[in-house]
Amino acid sequence: MRWLLVAVIAVATTVSDVLQAAAMKQHGEIHDFRPGAMRRLLAFLARNKLIVASVVAMTVSFFAFIALLSVADLSFAVPATAASYVLETVLAKYLLKERVTLGRWAGATLVACGVALLSR
Amino acid sequence: MDVHAPRLKTRFFTALVVLSSLCGNFSLSWGMRQFGRLVSFSPLAYFRAVCNPWVALGISLLILWLFSHMALLSWADLSYVLPVTSIGYVLSALAGRVFLHEAITSWRWAGIVLIMAGVTLVARTPPHSSGAAT
Numbered sequence: 001m002r003w004l005l006v007a008v009i010a011v012a013t014t015v016s017d018v019l020q021a022a023a024m025k026q027h028g029e030i031h032d033f034r035p036g037a038m039r040r041l042l043a044f045l046a047r048n049k050l051i052v053a054s055v056v057a058m059t060v061s062f063f064a065f066i067a068l069l070s071v072a073d074l075s076f077a078v079p080a081t082a083a084s085y086v087l088e089t090v091l092a093k094y095l096l097k098e099r100v101t102l103g104r105w106a107g108a109t110l111v112a113c114g115v116a117l118l119s120r
Numbered sequence: 121m122d123v124h125a126p127r128l129k130t131r132f133f134t135a136l137v138v139l140s141s142l143c144g145n146f147s148l149s150w151g152m153r154q155f156g157r158l159v160s161f162s163p164l165a166y167f168r169a170v171c172n173p174w175v176a177l178g179i180s181l182l183i184l185w186l187f188s189h190m191a192l193l194s195w196a197d198l199s200y201v202l203p204v205t206s207i208g209y210v211l212s213a214l215a216g217r218v219f220l221h222e223a224i225t226s227w228r229w230a231g232i233v234l235i236m237a238g239v240t241l242v243a244r245t246p247p248h249s250s251g252a253a254t
Contacts, residue, residue: 017202018198020193021193021197021201023190024191024194028194030191030195066148066152066166070169077149085203085206088198089199089202089203092197092202096198098197098249100249101245101249103241103242103244104200104203106241107203107237107240107245108202108238108242109238110237110238111206111235111239112238113231114206114209114230114235115206115231116231117227117234118231
């Protein structure tokens with residue numbers, strides 16, 4: 001049960017992050033943080049299909065996460081959710097066309113190994 | 121502009137993402153511990169869990185996390201944001217030691233060192249690589 005929940009969380013988080021990043025790249029950098037601009041931003045987000053899909057994936061991941069927390073400790077739950085590090089970096093390169101330099105690959109790999117050790 | 125020195129804005133939003141997720145998860149975990157075992161497909165059980173004040177506080181903090189994460193992704197790469205914000209794992213392990221008196225084994229210390237090294241490596245790359253430079 002634990003590992004099924006971990007798998008659901010990993011896949012849903014990856015999908016959610018990639019969709020969110022794609023949508024925010026479409027929007028471009030946020031410069032204006034005044035209330036009027038924030039309202040326009042919220043309207044953009046609410047109408048954006050990628051954001052809506054991303055929030056759906058995040059909701060699935062969230063409920064799987066609280067179910068996991070009810071049967072496992074936070075120190076198991078949090079590191080287990082990081083199974084998706086390298087996968088997300090691969091998707092960032094091929095789907096989002098980010099230039100993933102050697103430094104970033106090395107960093108993401110170190111973080112993934114570190115997170116795996118943390119859950120021991 | 122020196123792209124290797126992240127702007128104040130990037131640092132501020134990175135800190136906001138890390139802290140809101142750290143406090144949010146902590147609060148959720150605390151609430152779910154009070155609530156008890158929840159593995160159910162009944163929406164009512166989830167609804168009752170959400171009514172716990174700690175779970176509700178956790179959800180509010182995760183909403184703050186969502187917006188700061190979206191803002192950060194509007195100018196920084198996912199392959200930058202993801203490893204850099206993983207410093208939260210280190211902080212959550214340290215918070216577990218300080219507040220919940222959880223032991224940090226030598227394996228976990230090794231994990232902390234690897235994460236710190238990974239975060240440092242990625243934080244040295246410019247946050248924005250794709251498309252036009254900011």
